[in-house]
Amino acid sequence: MTADAPPATTAKRGTLNARVERIVDHTSDTRSLFLSLTSGKHLRFVPGQFISITIPLGDETRSRPYSVASDPEDRGPFEICFNRVAGGRGVAWLFDLRLGDTLDFSGPFGAFTIDRPPEAELGFIAEGTAIAPLRPMLKRALASSSAHKIHLIYAAPDSDHILYAADLDAFARTAPNFSFETVIAAPENIYDRLFDLADARWVSADADRTRHFYICGVGKGVIRLRDLLRGAGYERRAVHYEQW
Ligand SMILES: Cc1cc2nc3c(=O)[nH]c(=O)nc-3n(C[C@H](O)[C@H](O)[C@H](O)COP(=O)(O)OP(=O)(O)OC[C@H]3O[C@@H](n4cnc5c(N)ncnc54)[C@H](O)[C@@H]3O)c2cc1C
Known part of the structure; x- marks a missing residue:
């Protein structure tokens, strides 16, 4: 990931846990998961930020970033959207998640954001x-x-x-x-x-x-x-x- 500016918000460092509330397939290889925090709280983020999902793969644990595709103002679950990648074991794990499953993540993170839009085209x-x-x-x-x-x-x-x-x-x-x-x-x-x-x-x-x-x-x-x-x-x- 690359970004030029300092983070737009201070990242939350702790691990959060979320439940899969809804699954939407856009195509056979592109899916959205709608996630809600198991704490019952609302995820706060700035448009453009991502969460870093903990992906357990046998004896290895990966961490993969996924952008939040929904709006901070939306009530209810937040959305991530991803596609299958050739040889991509991390995203394959996400495709295996079912309704009610939970995942751990940290974030939101990232400086590729629009909080207040610049006064420009x-x-x-x-x-x-x-x-x-x-x-x-x-x-x-x-x-x-x-x-x-x-x-x-x-x-x-x-x-x-x-x-x-x-x-x-x-x-x-x-x-x-x-x-x-x-x-x-x-x-x-x-x-x-x-x-x-x-x-x-x-x-x-x-x-x-x-x-x-x-x-x-x-x-x-x-x-x-x-x-x-x-x-x-x-x-x-x-x-x-x-x-x-
Ligand atoms: C800040 C950030 C935000 C991201 N947000 C999203 C997101 O919202 N949705 C999403 O699908 N992915 C997103 N990604 C990519 C995602 O984190 C993973 O890299 C991707 O899902 C592949 O992970 P993997 O472990 O399965 O495969 P890996 O073995 O880690 O990756 C295999 C290869 O796939 C390439 N790749 C990464 N993403 C894609 C993609 N979407 N399509 C085709 N090739 C890709 C990588 O460059 C790498 O060369 C984001 C990455 C970053 C850095």
């Missing part, structure tokens, strides 16, 4: 389940009174893997300053496509360098996007990213 870039942290960030930004434009470029290998499409459509219908575009591309081409679109929209199109960006995805493509925008003259601290 915002650009969001995500692929697949990396929309998870951006969804509550987008909602927070849209809830502010700012009229600045907000645009999301969201890529997936097929339209079924464009997650939360109904939410994105609803945002676009109700918020005149919000727009989004989806990109369907083979996994090996996704970051090339995102790079070209970000370049066309935010680098080549004009000389405005006041925008702020939030980029989330898997692997080195995230760093390419970050470097494209920073290299084009956007302020370093205005280009936020989280690499999985």
Whole structure:
């Protein structure tokens, strides 16, 4: 994980325990778990933060971060959303959880957040389940009174893997300053496509360098996007990213 700023909130260090209240399959390989704290308390977090889940695998225990995909304002269980990964034993364990099972985690953690949106045009870039942290960030930004434009470029290998499409459509219908575009591309081409679109929209199109960006995805493509925008003259601290 990479982030440039200090944590937005002080992390809670203790281990928390949560129960699986609901399971939603978005596709055959992408699932959301809705979790409630067994203490009965409400999880407090800032949009964009993640929890670190303890995953017991035989004699080994892993800790894996998963972003909170729901809004801090939601009452009831909070959501994490994840996809199967080739050879990924940690996430396979999450897929094996059933209703009523419990898990341990720590957090929330992370500085890739939007608490108060910056007074600027915002650009969001995500692929697949990396929309998870951006969804509550987008909602927070849209809830502010700012009229600045907000645009999301969201890529997936097929339209079924464009997650939360109904939410994105609803945002676009109700918020005149919000727009989004989806990109369907083979996994090996996704970051090339995102790079070209970000370049066309935010680098080549004009000389405005006041925008702020939030980029989330898997692997080195995230760093390419970050470097494209920073290299084009956007302020370093205005280009936020989280690499999985
Ligand atoms: C801050 C942070 C937040 C994260 N939030 C989420 C989340 O909300 N949802 C989610 O699905 N994952 C998320 N991840 C990734 C997650 O923590 C695990 O890395 C992933 O589930 C694979 O874990 P594993 O132990 O099964 O496999 P590992 O053996 O640890 O990973 C195998 C490979 O898969 C790659 N990988 C990681 N995530 C993905 C992915 N989503 N799709 C394809 N390849 C991937 C890794 O880079 C690694 O090379 C997050 C990672 C970070 C750093």
